[in-house]
Amino acid sequence: MKNSAEIVIIGGGISGLATAYNLAARGMKDIIVVERGYIASGSTGRCGAGIRQQWGTEMNCRLSKASCEILENLEEILDYKRSIEFKQGGYLLFATTEKEVEQFKKNVALQNSLGINSKILSIEEALEIVPDMNTEGVMSFAFHQKDGHANPFQTTFAYAEAAKRLGVEIYTYTTVRGIEVKNDRIESVITDKGEIKTHRVLNAAGGFAKDIGRMVGVELPLKPERHEILVTEPVETILGPMLMSFSWNFYIQQEPNGTFIMGYGEQDNPESQGVNSSWHFAQEMARKAIRIYPPLSKVRVVRQWAGLYTMTPDSQPIYGSVPGLDGFYIAAGFSGHGFMFGPITGVLMAEYILGEEPEIPIDMLDAGRFERGELIYEPSVV
């Protein structure tokens, strides 16, 4: 283990590794990534693998569009020999209440103004795309063809391999125990394998970002929540888009390898860093899935697991630094969409850390917005 670095990035998920790659690609040397488990073992590798651009705030639309455009070319950008299993089968969003119908109209107008070609579909139009679904109780749909899927493991390893080729050191199974601060400046990161002298730290620790903040006396308004997912055996390809509803609370997508991945979020989830699975989820998910998409009834469930959403009070990420503490950077609080934002997170955080003007202004996503009361609520989160 090296004992000094230009920057120590805490977290070997998509945000940390994409930032490591982008910093190295812009010429930074001596970058270390510290990961408590294996690469993508936290929220990234446990996520639903969805990529969507249909958001309700301008910021999220811009971030997700830029991220998706990177994913479209990621294998070339990173010279990755395997496939990141990128698929643009679309996201089909169910509107089941008058309020949701109106919200989707607003969202689509906003998205269209930002170059995202989403549209409202009638029941009949949606059934042309997914003939076998049950539309009982649905009033209309929103659809965007360029939304879809990417494999979180392959995508993260693509960044990890490219970062390593540029000299980035990645220490897996290494836990951060503390961060030394002197005169409001970062001095070193203490891990269970040794101390690394550095004046810069990026907190990209996902569900543990709050704990990392506390190591330097920064209280981040983050709430990790356990969310569950299940996956089926692979079957022939029958479903193009991701099916998703905020009001009915589910998402179901068939992945390029033929498996179906699906999940929902419990209401009023307690704060938790646990990732155990529950029988209740499997049962309830199966009921929802069969009702919405009946061809699933004979498909076998192979595996279920859980991961952490790290919620912020407005369901938007925290990017930036903290006033009065030199060298401490944050990319956390992705509220369930850290994987799909990962590629653009890497670019923006690298630009920010290097003192350049980020290509999408991220000032309004700083940690101080909560104290200032400048929250920007995202209405469309599962």
Place this chain on the structure above:
Amino acid sequence: MEGKTIVCRCEDITLEEIEELIDLGYDDLEEIKRLTRCSMGPCQGRTCRNLLAQVVASKTGKSIDELHIPTYRPPAKNIKMTALAGGDEDEE
């Protein structure tokens, strides 16, 4: 050995593919599993997880005890959605 040796029957993963990853520097079972999908298919690694561990151990010179062995996740056995939802698994 000539030709291909299958390690994971569900996902059709060969010994050669795994050895290639180890040659690239991958020495962690959890990571090799996720890169290849070896032991992520319908049998959930009941055959290949131990085979994979042996291959990684012998090729990296580590002992099996030093490897991080992936956990088995529920359900214990594949189960039809309809059975999970409370219906009868054999119902047609």
